[in-house]
Amino acid sequence: MEKEAKATLDSFLGLVRKIRSYDEAIGLMHWDLRTGAPRKGAEQRSEVIGMLSAEDFKLRISDEMGSYLEALTRPDTYEGLDDISRRIVDECKKEYDENKSIPAEKFQEFMVLSSHSQTIWEEAKAKSDFAMLEPNLTKLVGMLKEFIGYWGVKGTPYDTLLDRYEPDMTVEKLDQVFSKLRDRLVPLVEAIAASPNKPDTSFLDQLFEQEQQAKMSRFILGEMGYDFEAGRLDESVHPFATGLNPGDVRITTHYLQDDVTSALFSSLHEGGHALYEQNVSKELAGTPLAQGTSMGIHESQSRLWENMIGRSRAFWERYYADLQQHFPQQLKDVQLDDFYRAVNRVENSLIRIESDELTYNLHIIIRYEIEKLLFNEGLEVKDLPKVWNEKYEQYLGITPPSDSLGVLQDVHWSGGDFGYFASYSLGNMYAAQIMNTLRKEMPELDQHIKEGNLAPIREWLTEKIYRYGKSRKPSEIILQVTGEELNPDYLADYLETKYKEIYQL
Amino acid sequence: MEKEAKATLDSFLGLVRKIRSYDEAIGLMHWDLRTGAPRKGAEQRSEVIGMLSAEDFKLRISDEMGSYLEALTRPDTYEGLDDISRRIVDECKKEYDENKSIPAEKFQEFMVLSSHSQTIWEEAKAKSDFAMLEPNLTKLVGMLKEFIGYWGVKGTPYDTLLDRYEPDMTVEKLDQVFSKLRDRLVPLVEAIAASPNKPDTSFLDQLFEQEQQAKMSRFILGEMGYDFEAGRLDESVHPFATGLNPGDVRITTHYLQDDVTSALFSSLHEGGHALYEQNVSKELAGTPLAQGTSMGIHESQSRLWENMIGRSRAFWERYYADLQQHFPQQLKDVQLDDFYRAVNRVENSLIRIESDELTYNLHIIIRYEIEKLLFNEGLEVKDLPKVWNEKYEQYLGITPPSDSLGVLQDVHWSGGDFGYFASYSLGNMYAAQIMNTLRKEMPELDQHIKEGNLAPIREWLTEKIYRYGKSRKPSEIILQVTGEELNPDYLADYLETKYKEIYQL
Numbered sequence A, B: 001m002e003k004e005a006k007a008t009l010d011s012f013l014g015l016v017r018k019i020r021s022y023d024e025a026i027g028l029m030h031w032d033l034r035t036g037a038p039r040k041g042a043e044q045r046s047e048v049i050g051m052l053s054a055e056d057f058k059l060r061i062s063d064e065m066g067s068y069l070e071a072l073t074r075p076d077t078y079e080g081l082d083d084i085s086r087r088i089v090d091e092c093k094k095e096y097d098e099n100k101s102i103p104a105e106k107f108q109e110f111m112v113l114s115s116h117s118q119t120i121w122e123e124a125k126a127k128s129d130f131a132m133l134e135p136n137l138t139k140l141v142g143m144l145k146e147f148i149g150y151w152g153v154k155g156t157p158y159d160t161l162l163d164r165y166e167p168d169m170t171v172e173k174l175d176q177v178f179s180k181l182r183d184r185l186v187p188l189v190e191a192i193a194a195s196p197n198k199p200d201t202s203f204l205d206q207l208f209e210q211e212q213q214a215k216m217s218r219f220i221l222g223e224m225g226y227d228f229e230a231g232r233l234d235e236s237v238h239p240f241a242t243g244l245n246p247g248d249v250r251i252t253t254h255y256l257q258d259d260v261t262s263a264l265f266s267s268l269h270e271g272g273h274a275l276y277e278q279n280v281s282k283e284l285a286g287t288p289l290a291q292g293t294s295m296g297i298h299e300s301q302s303r304l305w306e307n308m309i310g311r312s313r314a315f316w317e318r319y320y321a322d323l324q325q326h327f328p329q330q331l332k333d334v335q336l337d338d339f340y341r342a343v344n345r346v347e348n349s350l351i352r353i354e355s356d357e358l359t360y361n362l363h364i365i366i367r368y369e370i371e372k373l374l375f376n377e378g379l380e381v382k383d384l385p386k387v388w389n390e391k392y393e394q395y396l397g398i399t400p401p402s403d404s405l406g407v408l409q410d411v412h413w414s415g416g417d418f419g420y421f422a423s424y425s426l427g428n429m430y431a432a433q434i435m436n437t438l439r440k441e442m443p444e445l446d447q448h449i450k451e452g453n454l455a456p457i458r459e460w461l462t463e464k465i466y467r468y469g470k471s472r473k474p475s476e477i478i479l480q481v482t483g484e485e486l487n488p489d490y491l492a493d494y495l496e497t498k499y500k501e502i503y504q505l
Helices: A003-035 A039-060 A063-072 A075-080 A083-099 A104-127 A130-151 A157-165 A171-194 A210-224 A260-278 A295-309 A313-326 A336-342 A360-376 A381-396 A422-441 A445-450 A455-464 A474-482 A489-502 B003-035 B039-060 B063-072 B075-080 B083-099 B104-127 B130-151 B157-165 B171-194 B210-224 B260-278 B295-309 B313-326 B336-342 B360-376 B381-396 B422-441 B445-450 B455-464 B474-482 B489-502
Strands: A233-235 A241-245 A248-253 B233-235 B241-245 B248-253
Touching: A003 A039, A003 A063, A003 A075, A003 A083, A003 A104, A003 A241, A003 A248, A003 B003, A003 B039, A039 A063, A039 A083, A039 A104, A039 B003, A039 B241, A039 B248, A063 A075, A063 A083, A104 A130, A130 A157, A130 A360, A130 A381, A157 A171, A157 A360, A157 A422, A171 A360, A171 A422, A171 A489, A210 A233, A210 A260, A210 A313, A241 A260, A241 B039, A248 A260, A248 B039, A260 A295, A260 A455, A295 A422, A295 A455, A295 A474, A313 A336, A313 A445, A360 A381, A360 A422, A422 A455, A422 A474, A422 A489, A445 A455, B003 B039, B003 B063, B003 B075, B003 B083, B003 B104, B003 B241, B003 B248, B039 B063, B039 B083, B039 B104, B063 B075, B063 B083, B104 B130, B130 B157, B130 B360, B130 B381, B157 B171, B157 B360, B157 B422, B171 B360, B171 B422, B171 B489, B210 B233, B210 B260, B210 B313, B241 B260, B248 B260, B260 B295, B260 B455, B295 B422, B295 B455, B295 B474, B313 B336, B313 B445, B360 B381, B360 B422, B422 B455, B422 B474, B422 B489, B445 B455
Parallel strands: A233 A248, B233 B248
Antiparallel strands: A241 A248, B241 B248
């Protein structure tokens, strides 16, 4: 590589590190707002986040960035780059081209608004008052429609949003995949509803001390290999994981006294996200590649740990005794098999994050369809509660008794994250497909889980997925790991096998 | 005011708000590092802090700032400014002139180094290993000597550092004030040592549950009027208060199972700092005036609440029963008067933050003299433990058995804060002088305290001091509130009266 090109590359990587510094500071401020920042400082904090996000954004679309990218993408220079640098250049170039057209002040306005709206959402949800949040949501949707114009419409306007979370994903593909999945899952859900062999879940309707729940969450996270010296566990209204840097990947959960499974499985879930980011290769630290490659692949890891491992019989053969020790009074007379069946009960319910792994996909399809209506077919924000409730009745046969149990249950829209929800079902499908390969390559998998020997699983995933961070695309990952493209049949196969056994179909 | 000048002022205030945004983000990252950030992310975090601090610094000395200041300090424009704007201009101008000469990369290096050194300090202190910290301290002192050159030597090089924390304070003045104070306190300390009437403190040597201590700290902070909706209480190795914005003023404490007084009085102390910043006038928010006017005045408020109120007999007449309720087993047989005398015991001890309000000033004089030696007389960092131990032997008659109980006990130097320590004794002197005025203007003061009616005190302090933030200079504050300049006799009078009674001299 020429000396001049080397100097340009170094300057470029310096700028990239600076941008990551802004990201880390902004990430910490978001984490703080959601885990315990005092209420009276929140408005000013939103302004600060907006201000620094605007600076961050300015750097991403700066003339400096533009000239580095121009120099580094010249064919002879580009060919001479090492693999990692080339991926960083690709990533920055894609983002640069996408964002160059958005005026910085618009972006700042959007960031202030979305940060502020998340704070309002917490209160609106607590009061079940959609009208409190509506003006902000309307503004967010309006601004996103404007941004879609800047970004360029791909197929349909909504495609442009989908692509932000799952590169190259489209309404056309999703309609196809979701319909295939629906065709196989709907009969299964119906058969389950008709089955007389329902798990007894009555023992879950007890009070479980929050302190003991916190201990159990910490224990399970430790067993998974979550590194507490490179992260921390806190409480927030809505559980989340945030990777500030590979040595600081934080997760949160929410302890409900009357539901021991909520924090338990959300810890496994967020722990899965965190394992991904904690195990990204060190050489990617400080670059935009030190994160999950897409929301869908990210979610595949949370789902794999939460459901395919955490809700497996093998897992509880090892850990049920520990859970009983944490709650002797509540669980001493409950048998392992009854516990396993209870935490896998299938039920048409209102809350996405508390729903089972089977009907979960229906919760996602509802959100996906509503977002399509909003961005492709002119649905107005004020009509969201009505449409939401209608779709819940149609798909799940239940109508939310209040907006806090309905349209206000998720933080995503108040944060401006439209187009994100589909990733959750993509995650389920990717997870099942990856798990199928893992099982073939590691025939002793169940034995490992039964012995609490989870390290080989984490290491296999690190070797195949985690270490690459964003240096490989989601489609590359899934093809290289499993040998084929996304195929929803693996999820359907897995769910059918598992639930036919549980419900004795 | 002319239209053009108005536009310049608005742009200037916008830039000032942006600088405050960086400050808030950096402040949060520091808070986070010290209250629970994971160890493995700390090094990267220090880099991020360094990067954003450099950006912050660049804005402060930017050509943009320079041209605004030039325009706004033109006599006709300056005269037309409102009081607040004029103060903001003064503040920024002073800082601009001071810092303009420091290259941004030097400043960034210093910020990275000091942030990183604080992390090393925690470990060095835990291991009592001064050698671990020495290379960093040597670099920090070297850089500060270089910075003094940039800032300009005032009187002596060390004066330049003092002035950063207490404007216009000099070695000449401090030598004078400290000598006057020493002349009155040394005989008092000697008389106390010779007194046969020592408080019985044996009942303090019990274990006090940390959870109960936390409850008591929260209760007392609530009584003082600390607004938990505009702040939060956490734990850290070294207690501190940090005002991120007037709606987010955080404090920390440190619960020691074998010392109930430590967290109790540090909460009162940090609570005093926090009351100051929570009660700065709203119109100053987002400006550099929304903070305490100097370290000395800031410290006067922590001292006033911790010692002059919190260690008064009147205070415990109201609150001792609450403390007993929190620790019935430990305190049920201890009388109020014995408790009052015990928490006011005078003892020559090793740790500054746990020392009594009388000998505290000797701890400060030691640090003040060592800093003078470092910056004015060529003392080398490697000799710090030796000089430290000699001075403790000379002034307090005790030699630290380890560096963690000696030269490593304070965070300040590892954070580059040389010149800061003197503020603590200045705080004591200011506090006594302010308290003397408060007592004259509010003859029912003791009665209020005895009734737990602390609001009138907080309101008086808000009216006289807090609301002004940094819009009045320390010398103005002390003159306007008390009618005279700093006078160490008030502190000496207060201490003599109090301790002659306690020790029956």
